[in-house]
Amino acid sequence: MVVDDEPLMTQFIVHVLALNGYQVVSSSNTNEVFTHVHQHEVPDLVVTDVVMPGMDGRELGHWMQAAYPKTKILFISGHPQDELADSKVLGTNAAFLQKPFLAKQLIKAIRDLLGD
Numbered sequence: 001m002v003v004d005d006e007p008l009m010t011q012f013i014v015h016v017l018a019l020n021g022y023q024v025v026s027s028s029n030t031n032e033v034f035t036h037v038h039q040h041e042v043p044d045l046v047v048t049d050v051v052m053p054g055m056d057g058r059e060l061g062h063w064m065q066a067a068y069p070k071t072k073i074l075f076i077s078g079h080p081q082d083e084l085a086d087s088k089v090l091g092t093n094a095a096f097l098q099k100p101f102l103a104k105q106l107i108k109a110i111r112d113l114l115g116d
Contacts, residue, residue, distance in 0.1 A: 001043040002026040003033055003060065004076070005052045014045055016103040017110070026036075030055040033064075042068045047116060050077035065093060072113040076101070 004010045017024045048057035061073040078099035097109045
């Protein structure tokens with residue numbers, strides 16, 4: 001699942017993941033995530049922007065990890081000083097990728113998280 005309020009970033013991530021064989025659902029806000037999780041299935045991975053209107057990616061990631069501990073979280077951010085870049089803050093089922101990034105960097109980060 002990709003959660004980002006920037007449509008171009010969402011399209012890029014969805015495209016890269018689909019080309020690499022992943023099934024992808026996207027959302028522009030956290031309310032859509034809650035609806036999807038409650039009506040469909042819990043995703044194996046959530047790629048979320050850290051800074052978003054309303055509930056931000058950090059809060060979403062912490063909620064997902066508490067409610068669904070097996071779900072992996074890839075936080076992405078264009079803010080260079082984001083404290084999530086520190087692995088001690090992230091925990092074991094999460095990683096951080098600094099924007100901008102290349103498709104190969106995205107795939108590597110996801111494969112590292114999922115163990116592919």
